[in-house]
Amino acid sequence: MEFTHGDSTILVDCGMFQGSRTLERLNFAEFTFDPRKIDAVVLTHAHIDHSGLLPKLVKQGFKGPIWCTRPTADLLEYMLADSGRIQENEAERRNRRRDRAGDEPFEPVYDSEDAMAAWRKCRPVELEHYFEPAPSFRARLWNAGHILGSASVELYAGGVHVMCSGDVGPENKAFQLDPAGPSGFDHVICESTYGDRAREPVTIEQRRKLLQAEVEASLVRGGNLVIPAFALERTQELLLDLHALLQTGAIRNVHVFVDSPLANRVTEVFSRYTSELEDTGQRNIFNDPLFHFVTDVAESIKLNSTSGAIIMAASGMCEGGRVRHHLAHNLHRRDSTILLVGYQAEGTLGRVILEGAQAVRISGTDVRVRAQIRRIDSYSAHADQHELLEWIEERSPIAGTLFLDHGEASSMEGMRRELQRRSPGLNVRLPQIGERYELAAGKAARRTETGRADLEQAIGRDWQNAYADFATSLKRQLGELRSDRDRREAIVQMKEVLRSYAAHRAKHKTGK
Structure with missing residues (x-):
């Protein structure tokens, strides 16, 4: 912004x-x-x-x-x-x-x-201390309760008072205190990642019970439990809970491999702030002897022959990093489990797997999905609709405009409807990428430049997601035909469809 x-x-x-x-x-x-x-x-x-x-x-x-x-x-x-x-x-x-x-x-x-x-x-x-980021601007940072170091930004400029939420954390967030901030603003910009949904309140102890059940079930099946996890915060939260389960004997001893050089370095940073983190008892819970922090590539490859282990790797949405390597070696195994514990954005491999794909394409190779696909929602670092509404209420009154951003269209629209139902007089905006506004004290924001509709079309699933779905199922569908002759004929007809469509679009474009 x-x-x-x-x-x-x-x-x-x-x-x-x-x-x-x-x-x-x-x-x-x-x-x-x-x-x-x-x-x-x-x-x-x-x-x-x-x-x-x-x-x-x-x-x-x-x-x-x-x-x-x-x-x-x-x-x-x-x-x-x-x-x-x-x-x-x-x-x-x-x-x-x-x-x-x-x-x-x-x-x-x-x-x-x-x-x-x-x-x-x-x-x-420091949090809650005024500073001047640039001439004519005054600012303060407030704890956002999202991840280590996260903050909301309070701004003053030209008599206008603005709050930018950043990402707001939920209640019962491990490591972090609840979000904080003053009230009474001219304009507020609030994230809306989960603006259209409400989660069942879950304590850290209840969340550990859910994780315990998934670990126990995966160990019974005998394969690996692969957890795509964001290197920052999600990996450390999982280690916190696994440490607690291992220490209390809630789960039997199982080797936990954190196969992410970035997550390992981030964990070192968390270790430095142990005394300031909630829920750790001011102890370094990351040095558990069953935790193995994998950095070397050769070590990572050795995990291909592992069974009965927990493997955590980034990225959390399966879009890059070593987790794709582990998915390629475990998705096809009926005895393995893939546990998704984070938000999966539209268009990502994690979202495709979550939505029940029978096969996926990883690094140019088709991989059948036979593993158990499981999900725990309770690790979210984002507030849900109820918690976002509570955060907005605590920033009120809002004299000008409330902007909703950082969410899929359905999330922002769901949040807008609920806000308008509760406060019909509140001016709520869902800005497009590229829009500009003039912000004045005590008045609704005035749009001075429209957004770019073409960029909005890039959000969500794209043609490459559709192609991956089509390509991964094509060979199987061709194999189900009765003969090689039928298969060749089907391929000829598919090529003709593409040629005909291209000709149609070219004709339409030239207006002939």
């Missing part, structure tokens, strides 16, 4: 697009502003969808400071470095593809050097 007053302009967050391949391509697009004219960034937390384009910002000329909490700065060192390596590796992989021979080299969004240059711009500030 970009805020301008007088001659000063700041950003609150500068995150990467995550989801389908179509959506991720937006990370290569030009910024809608000149990075050289941004005076400062105020960062809510270290998740890549909030911080991931900071290195690109620096690469293109940003010279100012990045204000954030100290834990966020500590985490960002590893989060951005990892993101830089991912960009480099992805560019290298694409340039090796034979179908790109002779094309212009594919350039990464940024590299590791850009990532470290961005991290060095971090300026840690």
Whole structure:
């Protein structure tokens, strides 16, 4: 989000697009502003969808400071470095593809050097202490209860009082205190990841019972329990609960492999803040002898022959990282279990698996889904509808406009309807990507620039998801035909459909 007053302009967050391949391509697009004219960034937390384009910002000329909490700065060192390596590796992989021979080299969004240059711009500030991120702006950070170091951003500029929620954590969130902040704003910008749904309240003890049941069932089946887990916070929460279950004897001794170099480094950061974390008893629960932190690639490959273990790996939405390797080796096994414990965005492999795909495509290979697919919702780091409404109520009264962002269309619309039902006079907006507003004290926001409808179309499942679904089932469906002659005829007809459609679109485009 970009805020301008007088001659000063700041950003609150500068995150990467995550989801389908179509959506991720937006990370290569030009910024809608000149990075050289941004005076400062105020960062809510270290998740890549909030911080991931900071290195690109620096690469293109940003010279100012990045204000954030100290834990966020500590985490960002590893989060951005990892993101830089991912960009480099992805560019290298694409340039090796034979179908790109002779094309212009594919350039990464940024590299590791850009990532470290961005991290060095971090300026840690304490929660609830005023600071001036740029001339004519005054700000405070408030605990958001989402992940280690997460904050909501309170801004004052030109007599206008604004609150940006960042990501808001739920009740009973491990490690974190409940969200906090003042009341009475002109404008509030609130996330709405789970704006259309309410979860059954679950305590940490109840959540551990759910995890215990999944672990016990997977051990009975004899295969591995593979848990795609976000490297930041989700992995550490799972380790907290597994440690408790192992210590009390609720589950028998089982080896837990954390196969994620990034998660291992993030866990080291958590260890530094043990005395400040809730639910740990001020002990370092991460040094359990049954926890194995895998870094070496050869060690990771050895896990292919493992059975009866718990394997945690990033990414949490199965879009990259070592978890895809473990899915490729466990999805087809009837004795293995895949446990999804995080939000699965539209268009991601995790969402496709969750929605019951019979086969998926991983690194160009079709993989049948025979493993048990299980899910625990209680690990969410995001507030649900009830908790978001409570957070908004605590920020009230809102004299101007409440903006809803950071959610799928159905989530934001569900949240809007409930807000309008409760407070018919509240001005609620669902801004599109690229929209600009003028914010005044005590008045509803006035839109000054429309959004880009073409970008909205990139959100959600894209043609590549549809292609993957089609391609993974095609061979099986062809095999079900009676003869090779029928199969050849089917292929000929499919080619004709594509040729005919292309001709139709070309005719329609030229108007002939």
